[in-house]
Amino acid sequence: MLYNKPDPLEVRILSRRFGMPDSHSIGTYLATDGYKALEKALGMTPEEIINEVKASGLRGRGGAGFPTGLKWSFVPKQSSKPKYIMVNADESEPGTCKDRLLIEYDPHQMIEGILIAGLAVGAQQGYIYIRGEYRYLIDIVDRAIDEAYARGYLGDNILGRGVKFHLSTHSGAGAYECGEESALLESFEGKRGIPRIRPPFPAVAGAYESPTVLNNVETFCSVPAIILNGGAYFAGLGTPKNGGTRLFCLSGHINKPGVYELPMGFNLMRMINEVGGGMRNGKKLKAVIPGGSSCPVLKADECDLAMDFDTLSAAKSMLGSGGVVVMDEDTCMVKAALRIMRFYAHESCGWCIPCREGTAWLRKLLTRFHEGMGQRTDIVLIGELARNMLGRTFCPLGDAAALPTISIVEKFEEEFEAHLNGEPCPYDKSSRLVAA
Amino acid sequence: MTFSPGLEARFENFLAKYPADRKRSAMIPMLIYAQDEVGSMTDELVEEVARRVGVTPLQVNEVLTYYSMLHRKPMGKYHVQICTNISCLLVGGEELWNKASHKLGIGHKEVTADGRVSLEEVECIGACSWAPAIQVNYDFYHDVTMAQLEKLIDGLAAGKRPEEISELVKVNP
Numbered sequence: 001m002l003y004n005k006p007d008p009l010e011v012r013i014l015s016r017r018f019g020m021p022d023s024h025s026i027g028t029y030l031a032t033d034g035y036k037a038l039e040k041a042l043g044m045t046p047e048e049i050i051n052e053v054k055a056s057g058l059r060g061r062g063g064a065g066f067p068t069g070l071k072w073s074f075v076p077k078q079s080s081k082p083k084y085i086m087v088n089a090d091e092s093e094p095g096t097c098k099d100r101l102l103i104e105y106d107p108h109q110m111i112e113g114i115l116i117a118g119l120a121v122g123a124q125q126g127y128i129y130i131r132g133e134y135r136y137l138i139d140i141v142d143r144a145i146d147e148a149y150a151r152g153y154l155g156d157n158i159l160g161r162g163v164k165f166h167l168s169t170h171s172g173a174g175a176y177e178c179g180e181e182s183a184l185l186e187s188f189e190g191k192r193g194i195p196r197i198r199p200p201f202p203a204v205a206g207a208y209e210s211p212t213v214l215n216n217v218e219t220f221c222s223v224p225a226i227i228l229n230g231g232a233y234f235a236g237l238g239t240p241k242n243g244g245t246r247l248f249c250l251s252g253h254i255n256k257p258g259v260y261e262l263p264m265g266f267n268l269m270r271m272i273n274e275v276g277g278g279m280r281n282g283k284k285l286k287a288v289i290p291g292g293s294s295c296p297v298l299k300a301d302e303c304d305l306a307m308d309f310d311t312l313s314a315a316k317s318m319l320g321s322g323g324v325v326v327m328d329e330d331t332c333m334v335k336a337a338l339r340i341m342r343f344y345a346h347e348s349c350g351w352c353i354p355c356r357e358g359t360a361w362l363r364k365l366l367t368r369f370h371e372g373m374g375q376r377t378d379i380v381l382i383g384e385l386a387r388n389m390l391g392r393t394f395c396p397l398g399d400a401a402a403l404p405t406i407s408i409v410e411k412f413e414e415e416f417e418a419h420l421n422g423e424p425c426p427y428d429k430s431s432r433l434v435a436a
Numbered sequence: 437m438t439f440s441p442g443l444e445a446r447f448e449n450f451l452a453k454y455p456a457d458r459k460r461s462a463m464i465p466m467l468i469y470a471q472d473e474v475g476s477m478t479d480e481l482v483e484e485v486a487r488r489v490g491v492t493p494l495q496v497n498e499v500l501t502y503y504s505m506l507h508r509k510p511m512g513k514y515h516v517q518i519c520t521n522i523s524c525l526l527v528g529g530e531e532l533w534n535k536a537s538h539k540l541g542i543g544h545k546e547v548t549a550d551g552r553v554s555l556e557e558v559e560c561i562g563a564c565s566w567a568p569a570i571q572v573n574y575d576f577y578h579d580v581t582m583a584q585l586e587k588l589i590d591g592l593a594a595g596k597r598p599e600e601i602s603e604l605v606k607v608n609p
Contacts, residue, residue, distance in 0.1 A: 003566050003578060003607065082455075094521045094560040104608075127453075132468050132505045133561050135574040136608045168453040171465040174505030176559060190460035190489065192502040208458055251523035251564040258565045293522055293560075323564060325523055339525050343559050349502070 003101070004258030007275045011237060011245050014221045015261040018105045024140055026147040029108040035153055037224035041116045042161050044227075046077075049120040053223065055231030057243025062088055062179070062216030063292060063321040064396075065309040072213055074203035075121040081210040085117050085126035086188070086202070089217045090172055090179040092131060093292035094343060095323025098247035098259050099217035103130075103137045106221070107144035113220030115153065115165055116227055117213050124164045127207070129184055132173040141169050176347035180395045181206075181214045183349065194351045195395035218247060218322075238264030242308035250276045252326035253283060265306040272303070272326055283328035287412075291320020293340045294400030296407030297333075317407070332427035333412040334419055337405055338366040344401035355398035358389040362405060369416065372424040379416045383409045437484040443473050447488065459489045463496060467506055475510040504559075512547045512554030514592050517571040520557055523564035532568055532585045533557050539589045553592045566607075572598050575606035 002019050006012065017023040017032060029035070041049055054069030075083060087110070091099040102110060114126045130138050145167055148154040156164045170188060172178050178187040182196035185207050206212025222244055226234045235243040242264040248271060251257045255277030262271065268288065272278070279285055285300040290307065295318040298305075305311050312319040327336065345359035365382050368374055386402040386409070393399070409416065418426050439447070446469055450462040466485050467477065474481050477500050479493075486493040500506045518536060520529040536555055540548055547554040563569030566578035570585070575598065577584075584604045591601040598606070 001607065091562050092560055095523050095564050096560070097562045097564045097566075100562045131562075132503075133571065133574075136576075140609070170453070170461070171468055173464050173468045173500075173503035175503055187464065188461060189458070190463035190491075190499065192499055208455065249565050251567055252526045257567070289522070323523075325526070325564070327526060331526065336522060336525075339520070339522055343521055346559060 004256070007256075007258075007260050009270075009275050010261050011263050012261050013225050013234075013237070013245050014102065014109065014218065015105075015247065015259075017109070018101065023105045024107055024144065026108055026144070026151060029106070030151075033228065034108055035112055037227040038112050038115050038153065039159065041119050041227050042159065042163065044119075046120050046122060049116060049227065052231040053120070053226055056222075056226040056234035057231075057238060057241055058219065058222050058226060058234065059242065059309055060216060061218035061222070061246060061322070063093060063294070063318070065319060068215060068219055071203065071215070072117065072120050074201065075211045075213060076204065077122070079122075079211050081208070082125060083121055083123035084207045084210055084212040085114050085121075085123045086185070086207055086212050086214040087114060087126065087128040087217060087220060088179060088181065088184055088214060089128050089130040089134070089137070090184060091134075091217070091321075092176040092179045093294065093321040093323055094340070095249060095251055095289060095292045095325045096321040097249050097251075098322055100134060100137065101259055102217050102221050102247070103134070104140060107141050108148065109221050109224055110141075110217055111144060111148055111153070111167065113223035114167060115158070116223050117215070117220060118165045119163065121211070121213050123211075123213065124166065126165065126167045127188065128167070128169045129178070129188055130169055130171060131178075132171050135171070138169050138171055145169070175349075176343075177349045177395070177397060180397065183395060184214070185212070192349070194349050197394055216321075239306060239308045239311075241310060246322050248307070249323045250326065251323070253280045253328035253331070254278065254326045255280055262307075265308040265311070268298075268303045268305055268307050268324070271307065271324065276326065279326070279328055281328075283330060285326065286329045286331055287327045287333065287336075289323070289325040289327075289404070291318050292323035293325070293343065293404060294318070294396070295320045296403050297336075297411065299411050318403075330427060332370070332425050333408050333415045334366065334370050335425060335428065337408040338363070338370050340404050341366050341401060344397065348397060348401070352393035352395075352398060354389045354392040355401065358385055358398065359401050361385060362401070366405075369419050370425055372419055372422050374416070374419055376417075376420060379409060379413060382416075437480050439470065440473060443469065451488065460491055463489045463491070463499060464503065467496070467500055468503075471506065476507045507545075510547070510551070511545070511556075513552050514572055514598065515554045515556065516589070516592070517556045517558040517561065519559070519561050519563070519567070519569050521560040523560070524568040527567050528582070529568035531582065532570070532580060535582060535585060536589050539586070540593060548593065552595070553589070572606075576608045577604055578607050580604065
């Protein structure tokens, strides 16, 4: 069952099997060019594979947007330790729900991408770290892995070509922080999900201190299309340095929320008005979170831009994980900032003090503000506190908490002022502070 | 400590996945699957898992307290998890949470007196485009309306199983 209808404006590369009968089965996969990219890659050298991925302009779909081919090239060719492929299926960024679909509808596409990554760096073992809440997906992937073993696509002698690769799932147990690469590796090793200082990066010392390629689900899912059709073809789908398509997750106050595969660089206003069917109930657009809750918000008049990594970066935001959260004129931005901060305060692992204390204090300040108990000086204090977290933590969670807060305070200061003087939230008639 | 044959087979499979000197990697998967059967992170379970992966019970305790899905106390037979994070918040997730909490008279990570239903206000569960979304145990429910939520809560409290509540159907296979 598809969770939302496809849109005619979509360019369905990664999602082309979505909606096909038994799209998750190896039968459907093989009938639609499945594992042909692997067969092609088996005839290529590791350098050729990496060069093809570099030529595709593929950048990490988890959020950071690091060039995938370059990341793979950092893995040392000679290693006394085994090398690993690690799949980040810990999708937890608020606003993001795409990896769930890629796994549910087409697990073999991901497996094929993992196998090709293994060939590219000389790894013989992969693990798929799936968030604990996605239990049903673990079952789907386990079945797909069994099918791949049975057909000779996984094992000690893949397709009789003398190549070995083994793959397993691994369950998380509830922690946003474990979507961060080094915390994921700690968690994978059976520890608390606390980030590691880098360098060394995972390409040199990742899982079990061994060279490790760690990418998001969607990144691996892009690889078969790149190898089969060529890097140039994939690059041509997007904008310069931003190859391919990606799955955008539209949510919030729009008529047709859903996950849609669109070319990189697709215009955000068209995404909202055409793909997303426009604003609900004829309301006006107020703000958009362009790529998951860690990204600075865009005001309505900043949204006429191309959705690629470089354009969003130039607009002082981020393309992030593809979670486009649309907010209408009735949204209280103080409340939005508060809810996002509650999330980061809950998910901060506590390792770095600026993040642990900063998120907790910002949550308290924003709560007080939203309940009408804020003071004018708090507006400055919120921004100052958030700015002091930037760049002072081992992992990006501190920045992820600070950046949207800074942007909301800067861009919607008048909404903070409207909460002053003991007034409860002007947007939320039901919210009244209950005196203890 | 003894487990069902199904869980034992799963444990064996987990322990075989990782290099022989890295059995500790199996700890978190073992704990979360054991929770379905044991109910919570009991001292007995902690000691057993510690023994099997070759660490101390203290090391298991120090890890399990980090993860929000590993419960120190048993949750209800039906653990209702309501997302109120940003995408769900915008379309009524918070109202669903408040309604469920008021109806059952319990709060976050609390259980009804009969042990049937527990509630948790959860962070993003990956259903943002089909918000507001909830999970009951491991099943997903999308685009949940207030009327559907009330039927679900009333039904579960009255002794029904989720699949007997026709107003709300799980979306995952």
